[in-house]
Amino acid sequence: MNQELAERRPLVGTRPGTGHDVVDPDRDLVARWQAGDEEAFAALVRRHQGRVYRLLLRMLGNPEEAEDVAQEAFLNLHRHGHRFRGESRFSTFVYRVAANAALNRRRALGRRRERMERLERRQAAGDELPEAPRDPESAAVGEEEREEVQRALLALPETLRMPVVLYDIEGLSYGEIAEVLKLAEGTVKSRIHRARQALRKELAPFVREEQRGASS
């Protein structure tokens, strides 16, 4: 263990906002797991399954697929977890593994099929434009809106979808997302910007309506 510590490479790419300065709440469990305690791994699975599942559900849009890919993600984590050396928070590492699992799944589906699906989804979104203005005061997102948002998310290219899901739904910082996706922070920012703009256009019927309702 000591030898392992001594062999740690200097931290590369540590950015402000990765939470590296704070003590990682998973540190002890990770250390126990890496020392061979499988109970500790089970505890880590229980602790992180929710965020992995959420991310994958947002990315893939289908509960069964989300669970399947979540299982793959944790399988990969179990296999390659010894590579984690504490350069970032463990939760960031978990997101990274989950993100890769999602991207691999998408690649397997094939680009052409995905384009077709996206087209169909857009078509469907166009068919279901709401006719009546909705209540702008309502705080909770209704069932229909939720579906629309999910549809709009799925219509984004995944290079834009992943950063915006991590930022606006999962609440990661730019720095953490850069860490997860191995991108420069500036790239992350610009992708989030483009994703939000695309979502705004995709969700125009909803967001414009609200606008009308609020100004009247």
Next chain:
Amino acid sequence: MTHSRIRRRFDTYLDGTLDTAERSRVESHLAECASCHAEFAELRRTVELLHRLDDPEPPPDLAERILARIAEQEGSEAAGRLEGRWRGVPVVPLALAAGVAGLVWVAGNAPEALLPEELRPVTPAPAARTGLAASREGVAREAGAGGVGDPRVPRLPGAASAGPQTMAGRALAGGSAEEGDAALEELLTSQLARALSDVDGYAVEVVALPASERGHRLGRLADEALRRRAVPDLRRALLRSRRAETLHVLRELDRELRARMDQPAPRPYRQRAAVPVAAPR
């Protein structure tokens, strides 16, 4: 500032990460420019929709299914690797190994007087003595601590009345080196037999051991399995287990077994058990 430059700052403005000067620039522009204001309102509403999406709960037993799949997948892949490596290695064929395991199990459980002579514990072959002697201390610990093997260690006929009842116990109490080796062999054999016949029960007992003892115990069981050419059988036995609470112990054992896959199997120290002969000379 142009409209497009203002609009490029909408994200950071929304996130509250814009510095004060820029912030007031954006705000004064928004107060004057209706089209930018409209676009900003749309963007804010979009982001709000994302923020207000509720968190879907994962299925209730997702964690358990994840752990089960890991156990299953890693187990079967390891088994595949194992078969690949053992193919062509001139070892006792699997069927014979299984037979040996059965014999060993019997040997570990039945009173010696009832065994055919060739299956009774014998003095270890000289080649294995060093390793055996080195392990004696650990066995004595196990025997003394009432460890895994104890209930299964055969009692010596007529030894019920006084003193330690197992050979390991007698070795502990100051028996000869030969007795100690035989005791070790007996204990290891009975542990392997137990693990092969009831891997869950074995694992439950190992779980109860202090953590520092556990690795030691599993390591020696794996050594014994290698020596007895029972590694594939033991791995098959543990892959069949589905008990979540002993999963970590079995995985640890599996790691021990896999770590030995590259090593040549040592000569079995009880030759006659591996290749039964008709009659002693």
